Amino acid sequence: MRDMVEFVTSSLSNTGVIVSFQSLPTGMIPPNQYITFLEYFSDADLEAADEEITTERLIQANVWSKGNYSTLVNAVRKTLEQAGFERISEYDAPYTDGDSHFNKVLRFRFIDEY
Template structure:
């Protein structure tokens, strides 16, 4: 299962740069993501039959990202992810608003 491709395919249509782990472009609004946990979710006869991919999707913006937040949530849910948690941050050192959204995908 290629969760990176699944996430990029889900979020790229939003028209915002989407990168795995870090972004090095010049856009003032962008999305990064990473997997913070990958674990077995179900077993049969000592074989893993379901894997959970726990991912964090981060929205970075110099201004209000509320509309983009709703779009990301919808796109991830449409791709089969379930939201676990979300947090709002403001990064003082870079003066960037940051939304961290955590999802799980079990396959």
């Protein structure tokens, strides 16, 4: 089974922006654009003789930007799909007064083998 933090971080390292698991490090000033991610669901995908053969893992990537993030969103989508992820949804998170960045949420499915 893969270390998803390492796998997603290394997969997205070519985007040219900071990639961080769940949040930016404490005390870090948010750059103009960055990516956070988390695994929000994991469950057996295929079992045989009461043993898990593959695991379905659902990952959420959040693209944060002070401006237009279309290019970065496309890069995240393409990069994760090339790494074996299947995009299952994406949406713009609501922007509220006081927020410093816009947020695009992308959700992906990955089948992990033991």
